[in-house]
Amino acid sequence: MENQRPQTVPRVLIFPMPAQGHVNPMLKLAELLAMSGIHITFLNTDHIHNRLIKYTDIETRYSKYTGFIFRTISDGLDEDHPRKGKLVWDIVHSLHQKAKPVLKEMLVSGQLGSGDSPSVTYMISDGLFGEFTIDVGEELGIPTVHFRCSSACYFWSYFFFPRLLESGEIPITNMDKLISSVPGMESFLRARDLPSMCRVTDVTTDQTLHMVHEVTYQSHRARALILNTFEDLEGPIVRRITEFCPNIYTIGPLHTHLNVRLAQNSKWSSDQSSNNLYDEDRSCLTWLDSQPPHSVIYVSFGSITVVSKAELLEFWYGLVNSKQRFLWVMPPDMVLGEDGENSVPADLEEATRERGCMVGYAPQEQVLAHSAVGGFLTHSGWNSTLESIGAGVPMICWPYFGDQQINSRFVSQVWNLGLDMKDVCDRKVVEKMVNDLMVERRREFAESTAEMARLAKRSVNEGGPSYSNLERLIQDIISCWTN
Numbered sequence: 001m002e003n004q005r006p007q008t009v010p011r012v013l014i015f016p017m018p019a020q021g022h023v024n025p026m027l028k029l030a031e032l033l034a035m036s037g038i039h040i041t042f043l044n045t046d047h048i049h050n051r052l053i054k055y056t057d058i059e060t061r062y063s064k065y066t067g068f069i070f071r072t073i074s075d076g077l078d079e080d081h082p083r084k085g086k087l088v089w090d091i092v093h094s095l096h097q098k099a100k101p102v103l104k105e106m107l108v109s110g111q112l113g114s115g116d117s118p119s120v121t122y123m124i125s126d127g128l129f130g131e132f133t134i135d136v137g138e139e140l141g142i143p144t145v146h147f148r149c150s151s152a153c154y155f156w157s158y159f160f161f162p163r164l165l166e167s168g169e170i171p172i173t174n175m176d177k178l179i180s181s182v183p184g185m186e187s188f189l190r191a192r193d194l195p196s197m198c199r200v201t202d203v204t205t206d207q208t209l210h211m212v213h214e215v216t217y218q219s220h221r222a223r224a225l226i227l228n229t230f231e232d233l234e235g236p237i238v239r240r241i242t243e244f245c246p247n248i249y250t251i252g253p254l255h256t257h258l259n260v261r262l263a264q265n266s267k268w269s270s271d272q273s274s275n276n277l278y279d280e281d282r283s284c285l286t287w288l289d290s291q292p293p294h295s296v297i298y299v300s301f302g303s304i305t306v307v308s309k310a311e312l313l314e315f316w317y318g319l320v321n322s323k324q325r326f327l328w329v330m331p332p333d334m335v336l337g338e339d340g341e342n343s344v345p346a347d348l349e350e351a352t353r354e355r356g357c358m359v360g361y362a363p364q365e366q367v368l369a370h371s372a373v374g375g376f377l378t379h380s381g382w383n384s385t386l387e388s389i390g391a392g393v394p395m396i397c398w399p400y401f402g403d404q405q406i407n408s409r410f411v412s413q414v415w416n417l418g419l420d421m422k423d424v425c426d427r428k429v430v431e432k433m434v435n436d437l438m439v440e441r442r443r444e445f446a447e448s449t450a451e452m453a454r455l456a457k458r459s460v461n462e463g464g465p466s467y468s469n470l471e472r473l474i475q476d477i478i479s480c481w482t483n
């Protein structure tokens with residue numbers, strides 16, 4: 001490797017899967033490491049970086065950390081590819097096919113270093129990149145760690161894909177049948193709660209199903225595995241994963257972790273900036289200011305979900321008929337056009353004016369922390385789930401794909417933090433669940449969510465397991481550089 005100047009500080013390359021739910025937590029991890037003096041190279045795809053530049057202040061925000069640089073790489077897709085809905089898997093397939101030689105060349109040529117840290121001494125790659133980042137790390141002698149942005153329960157379930165096939169539990173024939181092939185989940189995991197990739201008819205040819213199993217399995221080759229979770233939430237499952245990946249750093253919830261450390265250290269001012277790929281509409285915070293405490297259900301299906309016009313109307317009628325106040329995030333590209341019919345029934349418009357607020361994208365962490373919010377209708381993306389847990393807000397889960405099917409089962413059955421509405425999109429069910437969450441079972445969920453929020457905070461405070469694991473990771477990065 002080219003080494004123009006002596007290396008006086010370790011440099012960590014952080015390479016996320018190019019999607020909102022991955023870039024966001026990996027930027028938070030990058031910031032936590034940068035606070036300890038480690039130099040960071042954050043590698044985005046051009047598409048993601050352009051959006052971050054357009055909608056956030058990331059370049060100035062992270063420039064306060066010495067040695068923090070951004071670099072970009074192509075995702076190999078045409079610029080007009082939607083990168084949305086289930087087509088996000090195209091990005092993973094494309095990077096698997098094309099990125100390895102480019103990444104290697106970038107590392108060898110010194111493009112990923114700067115100043116006092118011209119070389120990358122440690123790599124934290126998205127676990128979805130599977131073998132290709134580990135291969136590059138091995139070829140160049142760079143210790144490489146996998147970061148999986150999803151839940152531990154999802155990660156664990158994917159190890160058992162061959163067993164699910166052998167036992168005939170996939171392809172799925174009965175969605176309500178209990179699954180016996182995933183150890184530790186036999187008493188509550190139904191076929192419909194398995195990762196959505198298991199819902200295929202032809203298991204032999206489905207590329208995504210096999211790819212996700214393969215990348216999960218590859219994590220055993222990584223130096224370690226980082227998970228955005230915490231001991232009191234998923235400790236028992238994390239211990240099972242150590243059979244495959246002996247060294248695991250659970251350092252979550254990352255957003256709480258970062259907020260706590262920023263607040264403790266006056267050198268790094270804590271601001272309200274986001275890492276969002278859409279234009280945030282902060283006017284919803286003003287709207288929330290004028291609503292009574294715990295009266296609003298916040299509705300957001302994350303950055304990838306797409307819904308049909310018919311589904312949209314079921315949700316909308318359900319919310320309106322529940323008579324509860326609602327704040328609904330509807331990104332511009334969320335609704336699939338079916339028939340060019342874009343008009344909204346007048347009764348919905350009127351009820352929305354009376355007790356609703358709609359925005360294209362919200363400052364979600366702040367919304368969930370607002371005292372007016374009493375519930376969250378969510379797609380159960382892992383970041384959204386952790387953000388809701390951190391804020392002590394109960395959830396109604398309507399999972400879309402990937403890990404969300406299993407996350408929602410854990411939210412409702414294992415942690416008792418809300419209700420699971422998966423595979424149903426019916427205005428009567430929406431209305432009933434909203435009222436159950438916000439009124440009928442409010443007290444029950446208030447207790448369970450407050451307790452889990454307390455445990456989340458405890459885990460990232462000094463002496464807590466996530467806090468100690470981050471310290472351990474920092475020590476590993478330093479020792480890999482000095483040895």
Ligand code: UDX
Pocket residue numbers: 019020021022024149150151274276300301302303304305329360361362363364365380381382383384385387402403404
């Ligand atoms: C995806 C997967 O869905 C998720 O399950 C996986 O674990 C990570 O990648 P996404 O669908 O975008 O992510 O959902 P989620 O994980 O919840 O991440 C969305 C992020 O965008 C959250 O951090 C959320 O706070 C933020 N967001 C979303 C906003 O800030 N404002 C919004 O209006 C919507």
